Amino acid sequence: xxxxxxxxxxxxxxxxxxxxxFFEGTHFQGTEEYLNSDKPNLMLSxxxxxxxxxxxxxxxxxxxxxxxxxxxxxxxxxxxxPVHEAPPLFIYDFQSxxxxxxxxxxxxxxxxxxxx
Numbered sequence: 001x002x003x004x005x006x007x008x009x010x011x012x013x014x015x016x017x018x019x020x021x022f023f024e025g026t027h028f029q030g031t032e033e034y035l036n037s038d039k040p041n042l043m044l045s046x047x048x049x050x051x052x053x054x055x056x057x058x059x060x061x062x063x064x065x066x067x068x069x070x071x072x073x074x075x076x077x078x079x080x081x082p083v084h085e086a087p088p089l090f091i092y093d094f095q096s097x098x099x100x101x102x103x104x105x106x107x108x109x110x111x112x113x114x115x116x
Contacts, residue, residue, distance in 0.1 A: 018055025020074075022048045022105060026093045038109045041065040048105040053089040062107045072104070073112035
């Protein structure tokens, strides 16, 4: 049996890049879709159950393709020091944490944008 450990301190450079990772299952399980830029039509559209937000940029998640429809702005944890120290945001169950009736994500843009 091998045991691997990774301290959060060792992982900070990984979390400094602004990314958004969607997962098909709750608690970060199942198929994942990794993003570091805008995506007008998610591969997991309508099936996102959990997500991980890293870096310091906010993301706008839309319930329709091509950045349309209802939207929410999701931000990583607050920066308490240098940029590389911003903690990631773990959303383990999208529906319960946002009181969503259905899975929300169909497209995403980096930054917070008003609904047009």
